[in-house]
Amino acid sequence: MLTFKVAELEFFVEHGTTIQQICAQYDTPIIFGCRAAKCGACIVRILDGGKNLGSIGTCEQAVLDILAAEPDHRLACQCTVLGDVTVEVG
């Protein structure tokens, strides 16, 4: 069982579930735009469990670089949940 926490919400999800899938199924505060690592609208801070997300692809890294994101930021539209993860939005 994997846990994905965002804001005060907690979800138990299958290994390999994407954050986009979770947000499509439940009402979460994560805002999506392009859903393709282009706009940066979905940037979130990973409070815990960053190692439990899928790796950062070149497109995601390029947008994070443009946004001068901190190392604990990810684009939610590109993240796959592989273990316990805690996310902060905003």
Ligand code: FES
């Ligand atoms: S929704 Fe545009 S980068 Fe994630």
